[in-house]
Amino acid sequence: MNKKYEVIIIGGGPAGLSAGLYLSRARLNSLLIEKGLVGGQIVNAERVENYPGFPEGISGFELAQLMHQQATKFGLETLLAEATGIELKGEEKVVKTTDGNFTARAVIIASGSERSKLGIPGEKEFTGRGVSYCATCDGAFFREQAVAVVGGGNAAITEALDLTKFASRIIVIHRRQQLRAARILQEKAFAEPRIEFLWDTVAEEIEGEEVVKRLRLRNVSSGEKSVLDVAGVFISVGFQPNTAFVKGVLSLDAAGHIITNEKMETEIPGTFAAGDIRQNSIQQAIAAAGDGATAAIYAERFVRG
Numbered sequence: 001m002n003k004k005y006e007v008i009i010i011g012g013g014p015a016g017l018s019a020g021l022y023l024s025r026a027r028l029n030s031l032l033i034e035k036g037l038v039g040g041q042i043v044n045a046e047r048v049e050n051y052p053g054f055p056e057g058i059s060g061f062e063l064a065q066l067m068h069q070q071a072t073k074f075g076l077e078t079l080l081a082e083a084t085g086i087e088l089k090g091e092e093k094v095v096k097t098t099d100g101n102f103t104a105r106a107v108i109i110a111s112g113s114e115r116s117k118l119g120i121p122g123e124k125e126f127t128g129r130g131v132s133y134c135a136t137c138d139g140a141f142f143r144e145q146a147v148a149v150v151g152g153g154n155a156a157i158t159e160a161l162d163l164t165k166f167a168s169r170i171i172v173i174h175r176r177q178q179l180r181a182a183r184i185l186q187e188k189a190f191a192e193p194r195i196e197f198l199w200d201t202v203a204e205e206i207e208g209e210e211v212v213k214r215l216r217l218r219n220v221s222s223g224e225k226s227v228l229d230v231a232g233v234f235i236s237v238g239f240q241p242n243t244a245f246v247k248g249v250l251s252l253d254a255a256g257h258i259i260t261n262e263k264m265e266t267e268i269p270g271t272f273a274a275g276d277i278r279q280n281s282i283q284q285a286i287a288a289a290g291d292g293a294t295a296a297i298y299a300e301r302f303v304r305g
């Protein structure tokens, strides 16, 4: 039998946890469903310096734990399972999970995004054996070794800076001539002697034996090919929204994000989306938390009528 809730939240990142805090304080019977580690992507941030209230900064892991603790304190229930499908048509919406089906009057989708893959030869084979998508998780395996970071946005430069604690040389491979990362991150990276940059360059193949040994590169302007000896390749080339379980049920934009209005309402009444998953999100923890609060308040109005 389906277990019934007033609101179900899919995803336990900053958006889902903030929604959970507001809903549990509103005394709505709510369930948060999380498929991995509660906390979402912010768990991978070594230090969060732009979340208000922490003048000295805070580790992403600790911030996530505090968010979960706060929501749980007010009664939020958490289920560790993956949402695999959703039915939004009826009065009671159904969320199908790896741990059974659950129903609710309203659903908040806060399933965020995960790292995009490069899709080059060697990437899949060497994942976990030199290829990584998380410097905070794997940086310590590369003490005093040379590593490459592929990408030029905020996440890539944050990764490169994190790696300076361990690696002897960090080579940032970027397909353009300028970084897209925030100025403050760029300033930090340019001032760091261990970080080097290869501009106008793309990674074409990752090679090794048991573990990664080298990266094959191509300069996009000259076409010149080169080989870089590295022990690790950290890939940070964007994010893929986690919307597989809503395909065909909700309209998505070209990049796969859920379209909402300013109340976080989707096209289906009683169905909301919040955080990185929604179109035009600025993909920051504070914005995700704000979206979660907005979605929760309008979900409460929907449920209570």
Ligand SMILES: Cc1cc2nc3c(=O)[nH]c(=O)nc-3n(C[C@H](O)[C@H](O)[C@H](O)COP(=O)(O)OP(=O)(O)OC[C@H]3O[C@@H](n4cnc5c(N)ncnc54)[C@H](O)[C@@H]3O)c2cc1C
Pocket: 010, 011, 012, 013, 014, 015, 016, 033, 034, 035, 036, 037, 038, 039, 040, 041, 042, 043, 044, 045, 046, 047, 048, 049, 050, 051, 081, 082, 083, 084, 110, 111, 112, 113, 114, 155, 158, 242, 245, 274, 275, 276, 277, 282, 283, 284, 285, 286, 288
């Ligand atoms: C390395 C790194 C550093 C960052 N540093 C900062 C920073 O300093 N400041 C800042 O503001 N932002 C930072 N960010 C961005 C920030 O982490 C995100 O904007 C924020 O986490 C988005 O929150 P969210 O709740 O929308 O989604 P997410 O954090 O992506 O959380 C979504 C959750 O949903 C779960 N999920 C997905 N699909 C399903 C499913 N089918 N069933 C159940 N659960 C599911 C996922 O496992 C995940 O836990 C950083 C990100 C990274 C990767």
